[in-house]
Amino acid sequence: MEKEIVNKCENAIDEMGLKDLSAEKKAEVLEKMSTLVCDRIILKLMGRISDVEVEKANEIMTGESDEEKLEFLKTKLPDFNIILKEEIDAVKEEILKGI
Amino acid sequence: MENKNKPETWEIEEVIGSEDSKSDKEKLDMPETFEINDDGTIGEKKEKTFEEKEENVEEKESNASVEETKETEETKETEETKEAEERRKKIEKEEKEVKEIELFNQLMADIDSFVEMASIVEANKNKKESVWVRLGIKSKKSNNDEKLITERAAEISTELEEFKKKYSDFDINDKENKAIEDFNKIKETLIEKRGEDVIEKIEKMSNGSEKEKQDLSPEKQDLLKKLETFFFQKGGIQIYTGLVIIAILALSPRENALDIITNGAIKSFLPLEWAHAAIAVEGAVAGSIMTYGALKNYLINKFKIEPTPEPGKTPEPGEKPEPGETPEPKPEPGKTPEPKPEQGEKPEPKPEPGETPEPTLEDADESFTRVVGSSEYQEALKRYQEEVGFDEEKKAEEKKEEGESFDRVVGTSEYQEAFDKYQEEVEEVEEEGKKDKGEDSKLLKFIKEGLEKGEKREIKYKGESGWYVTKIDEKDDDIKFSIKKINGNDAEYSNVSINQLDLLLRNSRKK
Numbered sequence: 001m002e003k004e005i006v007n008k009c010e011n012a013i014d015e016m017g018l019k020d021l022s023a024e025k026k027a028e029v030l031e032k033m034s035t036l037v038c039d040r041i042i043l044k045l046m047g048r049i050s051d052v053e054v055e056k057a058n059e060i061m062t063g064e065s066d067e068e069k070l071e072f073l074k075t076k077l078p079d080f081n082i083i084l085k086e087e088i089d090a091v092k093e094e095i096l097k098g099i
Numbered sequence: 100m101e102n103k104n105k106p107e108t109w110e111i112e113e114v115i116g117s118e119d120s121k122s123d124k125e126k127l128d129m130p131e132t133f134e135i136n137d138d139g140t141i142g143e144k145k146e147k148t149f150e151e152k153e154e155n156v157e158e159k160e161s162n163a164s165v166e167e168t169k170e171t172e173e174t175k176e177t178e179e180t181k182e183a184e185e186r187r188k189k190i191e192k193e194e195k196e197v198k199e200i201e202l203f204n205q206l207m208a209d210i211d212s213f214v215e216m217a218s219i220v221e222a223n224k225n226k227k228e229s230v231w232v233r234l235g236i237k238s239k240k241s242n243n244d245e246k247l248i249t250e251r252a253a254e255i256s257t258e259l260e261e262f263k264k265k266y267s268d269f270d271i272n273d274k275e276n277k278a279i280e281d282f283n284k285i286k287e288t289l290i291e292k293r294g295e296d297v298i299e300k301i302e303k304m305s306n307g308s309e310k311e312k313q314d315l316s317p318e319k320q321d322l323l324k325k326l327e328t329f330f331f332q333k334g335g336i337q338i339y340t341g342l343v344i345i346a347i348l349a350l351s352p353r354e355n356a357l358d359i360i361t362n363g364a365i366k367s368f369l370p371l372e373w374a375h376a377a378i379a380v381e382g383a384v385a386g387s388i389m390t391y392g393a394l395k396n397y398l399i400n401k402f403k404i405e406p407t408p409e410p411g412k413t414p415e416p417g418e419k420p421e422p423g424e425t426p427e428p429k430p431e432p433g434k435t436p437e438p439k440p441e442q443g444e445k446p447e448p449k450p451e452p453g454e455t456p457e458p459t460l461e462d463a464d465e466s467f468t469r470v471v472g473s474s475e476y477q478e479a480l481k482r483y484q485e486e487v488g489f490d491e492e493k494k495a496e497e498k499k500e501e502g503e504s505f506d507r508v509v510g511t512s513e514y515q516e517a518f519d520k521y522q523e524e525v526e527e528v529e530e531e532g533k534k535d536k537g538e539d540s541k542l543l544k545f546i547k548e549g550l551e552k553g554e555k556r557e558i559k560y561k562g563e564s565g566w567y568v569t570k571i572d573e574k575d576d577d578i579k580f581s582i583k584k585i586n587g588n589d590a591e592y593s594n595v596s597i598n599q600l601d602l603l604l605r606n607s608r609k610k
Contacts, residue, residue, distance in 0.1 A: 017249055017293055020256060020286065025294040032301040039308040042326065046319055054318045061325035094304060099246070099296045 016095060033095075037087045044083055048076050199266060206255075206262055210278045213248075213255055217285045220244040222563055222584070249293055252286040539597050543578065546600075547571065555585055559601035560592075568600075 018029060049057050060072045077083065223244060259271045259279075273279045312323060542558075546568045549556030555567040560582055569591075570581040580600065581593040 016297055017253055018290065018297065019253065020290050021294045022291065025291060025298075029294060029297055029301070032298055032305070036301055036305050036308060039305065039312075042323070043308060043311055045326070046315060046323055049319070049322065051316070051318070054316075054322055058318070058322050058325065061322060091301075091304065095297055095300050099293065099300055 015092060016099075033091060037084070037091055040087045040091070041077075041080075041083055044087070045073070045076055202262065202265075206258055207278050209255055209258060210282045213251055214278065214281045214285060216251065217248055217289075220248050222565065245289070245292070249289045252282075252289050255282060256286065542597065542600060543571075546580070557585060558582075560595065561599055562601065566600075 016029075018026060021029070057072065060068055063069070263269050263271050270276075271279070272283060312320070315323060545556060546558070550568065550571065557564060558566055558568065560566040565585055566582045567585050568580045569583050570593075572579045572581070578597055579593070580595045580597070581591070582595050582600075583591045
């Protein structure tokens with residue numbers, strides 16, 4: 001799957017015309033971009049938790065068991081790879097549109 | 100009928116022929132020449148005469164001479180072939196050199212035209228800013244030009260890299276080559292500007308995500324906080340972010356990714372060795388949600404690596420960080436962690452936004468004269484004008500876009516006030532411009548007056564406004580001016596003649 005993502009996707013940094021950007025600035029772009037992607041994934045996760053499930057989810061996340069919490073996240077994000085690729089592509093596209 | 104005149108030699112041959120029964124050995128031992136008796140029998144061996152010996156010697160010499168000639172001819176042929184080969188190689192070498200020079204010239208022409216384009220774009224930007232910025236409208240065309248020029252810079256970078264691949268002794272950062280140096284400076288400025296734009300855009304998008312979080316129901320907001328707390332407590336957000344970085348890097352060429360890592364790009368998220376290892380698996384771990392400890396164990400087991408100790412902390416021999424321990428201070432929920440410079444590493448000075456490299460007067464003049472005078476410049480300019488859309492259609496489109504921008508603010512009181520002021524100024528300019536057009540003495544007086552009063556009096560240089568005179572050099576009847584841009588500090592020319600200048604009595608600005 002990962003190879004497929006790599007093959008299908010074009011180069012994110014180069015596409016943004018940032019190939020020759022200084023390493024420091026590149027790092028900043030990567031950091032901010034990845035944080036944004038993370039936020040979006042978390043929001044996507046929130047969107048998958050219905051109002052009915054919220055109470056149960058709150059219980060799990062308040063509980064002591066880390067395994068249970070991880071299991072809950074895995075159940076809600078079984079397609080992590082796909083979401084990750086989608087979000088990176090979407091963010092990249094949106095950035096390119098605006099500059 | 101019997102032939103009475105049968106030659107003696109015939110008989111000898113007959114006799115010899117009759118000796119066929121003799122062994123080959125005997126034949127070989129037989130004397131070469133024999134006396135022929137009167138009765139026809141073979142006599143004793145005849146000794147060779149002096150003449151015969153001479154003949155033999157001559158024959159041998161002749162044979163030797165033939166051999167020698169043959170050898171000489173062969174040698175000659177070989178030499179000719181060798182010479183032809185050398186000539187071919189020489190021609191090939193010359194052709195290669197010519198091709199190399201042509202390629203190099205083409206490259207330099209591209210760079211020159213690019214530098215010229217960049218100066219035009221910069222000049223246009225400044226020109227527009229004098230009107231549009233005051234009205235609070237950013238020109239779309241300016242953005243479009245910047246985009247095109249940035250893209251062109253990337254293309255030329257590729258050309259330079261390709262040239263470097265072909266001719267390894269070529270230095271793409273040659274500081275002795277002014278064109279390359281100018282290009283690199285402009286490229287660096289453009290790329291940094293683009294980087295700033297990208298960061299600005301991402302920040303805007305992040306604000307959108309924050310707003311979305313705030314729009315969640317109170318119950319979901321509570322859950323969101325718990326999820327974030329869970330991530331932060333376990334160092335999960337760092338890994339989570341790290342994983343996303345890895346995924347992004349996986350889309351980049353390996354050398355780019357490694358370059359970013361080795362330059363400390365993602366050290367704030369993952370220790371260097373881990374990042375290397377993570378890149379090596381190319382996002383294989385990115386597919387799983389793992390705790391920090393789980394990922395750490397996974398990488399340690401997979402690559403037999405030691406984690407990087409925390410800054411300032413010297414690990415005890417054999418000590419390994421505990422699972423769940425984070426290598427960096429945790430960022431606050433919802434906040435973007437700031438990039439951290441390496442310890443002891445001096446950050447490179449960053450150019451101010453909009454700042455462009457400042458060439459010297461001599462350099463600028465030389466460059467300008469060289470570029471403008473060349474046919475390549477004319478072609479390049481034509482190409483550029485086609486690319487950026489200097490045609491009527493594009494102009495109309497730009498006008499429409501600017502008109503749309505206007506429409507958005509046309510109703511505001513700020514607009515009305517600014518526009519009225521602008522219109523008054525334009526009317527003044529037109530009126531006074533007409534009056535003074537062609538009157539060089541008045542123009543000279545105007546400039547001198549400005550210099551005396553220490554004012555930056557705006558004039559046109561080759562039809563382009565935004566310039567002022569910094570110095571006048573008068574030698575007899577020959578008057579030359581040094582001019583500079585009012586906005587920006589990128590362009591400065593000397594030895595400008597008065598007929599290249601026009602008067603623009605719009606306003607004068609105090610220094």
